[in-house]
Amino acid sequence: MRTVQYELMRPGELLAEKERFSVAYLPVGPLEWHGPHMPFGTDPLDAQAVARGVAQKIGGVVFPTLYCGTERARTPQELQCMGFEEEDLYVVGMDVPANPVKSCYFPEEAFGMILREYLLQIVEQGFRLVVIVNGHGASGQLATGERLAREFTHNTPATVLFTRAMQKLEEGDQRLGHANISETAMQMYISGDSVDLSQLPPREVPLKTCDWGIADALEFQGLGNAAHTVEQDPRDATAQLGRRYVENGVQRISDQVLAAYAELEPRQGTKA
Template identity: 25%
Template structure:
């Protein structure tokens, strides 16, 4: 159920019966010469809408701009600073709580958002507002990703390329796949850019001239469909599990005994 398509009385009927919402988040950032800047938010929204449609849970509009300053040197990349991103997502999520939602899954498709969504979830849980967790599609199916691709890459690689081939093939510049591979890095390990234990880089362009990693020529629409269905299935299972949990079991546990001030 997509929230913006509903009327307010219809949403009243929903929150009278259910208390879970799905919030898709991504980014608007470079994904090499072959993929659109919309890659992350297209994947997040498509998976969130699909899983919500299968389960009947509420899906919100997508947060399309995320924490992406590490791609800022590439034309068109948009970002918000981390504190503003956290505050915006938290404020929007508290809005859902006001209407009766007490559990949220952030359907995320951008690695730069992960730690900030985790922090927002902690804030909301610690003050007893609700239980909110971050879910990243490729982290839900890691074995499938490595089975399908020899060089999946962390950004703009064949896994994202295949997903966009499945979701919106007309947006993939298929004539640029070899250039994407040859102008970027096929493999990437964080230790490649460390000195004496210190991570010495901040921006993607420092590691890849065109900003992408992996062998994009391995991507196919068929592989994208396989990834999409597997990830959607994992998300459906997560939503159904979360819906079944008593809210008291999800919120922060009480302080260890003795309780503060108990012996005064």
């Protein structure tokens, strides 16, 4: 299989691929708590696996993963949905008080500066399309990535596309979340040895978000259950399900990239 990783490519290989299909992928995600059963690099590792899959499928070069991301303090409404009753509690992202280790979150403005500089380095290498493959769903992360993608697309010779590594398998898919069944399954497929389900309690013990820092996506939307427990249980995860999510991300992003690449030619002459 051809090399798609920038750090492993010789100059001639890089120039040839850039001439053939001038697309660069940048996987992004923070080092973040994902329950006691998952590695801290879950988000960037997911993004990296999907980015490499896309490059191997349709072409392009994958730049070294940016292990960096941001989070905001939870609102009182969000904390209530997560099962907290204390007033004036301050929780950033998924760093609930019960966690024994903190996540490595960057302030939103610092994350924006770091991502901006990395994008500048890639654009200066002459890639026509840059694809940010994001593994983290925080609102600040999404807003920053989308803002920079628009800014670079309108103010540089390159087009920048902001995408998400994990996407729904079908319209009604409710399994997405944080360290729940979907992310656990993806990590089991990508690097199975890094997942240890025995670190979670026995099946009869419900997983409360405020105790474990694990949550369903619906919970963040205020649509979780009254007990504030995880319904999409990570203990039900399988590598087979994880493969479906990875392959789904690869296919969906491949379609986005090919569509965006097909539109590049008429736009090239309109940029400064």
